[in-house]
Amino acid sequence: MRYLVFSGLGIGFLLMGAGLYALTLRKAKAPPALPTKTQLREQAALVEENKKMRLAAGVIGGLGALLVILAFL
Numbered sequence: 001m002r003y004l005v006f007s008g009l010g011i012g013f014l015l016m017g018a019g020l021y022a023l024t025l026r027k028a029k030a031p032p033a034l035p036t037k038t039q040l041r042e043q044a045a046l047v048e049e050n051k052k053m054r055l056a057a058g059v060i061g062g063l064g065a066l067l068v069i070l071a072f073l
Contacts, residue, residue: 006071013064021057024050 028046031039 003071006067010064010067013060017057017061020053024053
């Protein structure tokens with residue numbers, strides 16, 4: 001029975017990681033020809049946020065994969 005719990009949690013974490021990664025793939029608005037400083041800061045913040053979210057998605061997906069592997073050992 002515990003193997004079912006580990007595999008269920010692992011699959012759940014894998015799905016969460018995939019969903020978090022999918023959030024980083026959203027398309028940003030096209031920048032204007034001459035962006036202002038505020039728009040440049042927003043773009044830089046979005047890039048930084050995407051990096052953090054992709055890292056978190058990798059960690060969560062890795063944890064999910066580990067749980068699935070442990071369920072079958």
